[in-house]
Amino acid sequence: MSRPRVSRAYLSLGSNLDPEANLASGIDALREQFGEIVLSPVYRTAAVGFDGADFLNAAAVIETGMDPYSLNAWLHALEDAHGRDRSGPRFGNRTLDIDIVLFDDRVLQGAGNLHIPRPELKHAFVLRPLAEIAPDVVVPGDGRTLAQIWAGHPDREQAMETVAL
Structure with a gap:
């Protein structure tokens, strides 16, 4: 009996409506x-693409037997x-937003x-938390690691406030 394939998924998490609780x-x-x-650490970031309350953003790495569509x-x-x-x-505003960034x-x-x-990997609020917890992961189709992409990001020097949940 074969064991189910375990995959690693890299997730981006965010919320700007009751963000600490959600x-x-x-x-x-x-x-x-x-x-x-x-x-990753949780960061407070300004809303992107609309005027809204600040977001709390983080990244997570999970292991799953699900395929990307089921996940x-x-x-x-x-x-x-x-x-x-x-x-x-x-x-727009989000109670909870969790995206699969890499699988x-x-x-x-x-x-x-x-x-x-x-595609949102280009944004600091997605890239920085992922680069912190998975710096050596190579982005398929790009060939660079998350740390290498973050090192060249235009927002790399901007301070990002961390928030304890």
Whole structure:
């Protein structure tokens, strides 16, 4: 009997509506479902793409037997359980937003809303937390590590406030 394949998924987490409670609850749910996770510091960042309250952002690394599509569906259900409203504009307030940024060395494009590597990796609020907990991970299709990409990022020198949950 073969063991199920275990994959490593790199997630971006964010919230700007009751962010301390929603992010803490989302992290608890990840731990309950996937066991031990690697979690970055939590950063306070300005909203990107719209005028709104600051976000709390973090990154997590999980190990899962799910494929990317099943994991994405599970994460959407978790967001929905936290009151995520998908009816508004693409950039807007979020109770909980969890995206798969990287999944092993997979590249998925044009599969609904599932794009891996996630295009938002270009934003400091996604890249910095991931580079801190997985600096040596090579981004498929790019060839550079997360640390190398962060080292060349234009926002690298900007201070980012950390927040304890």
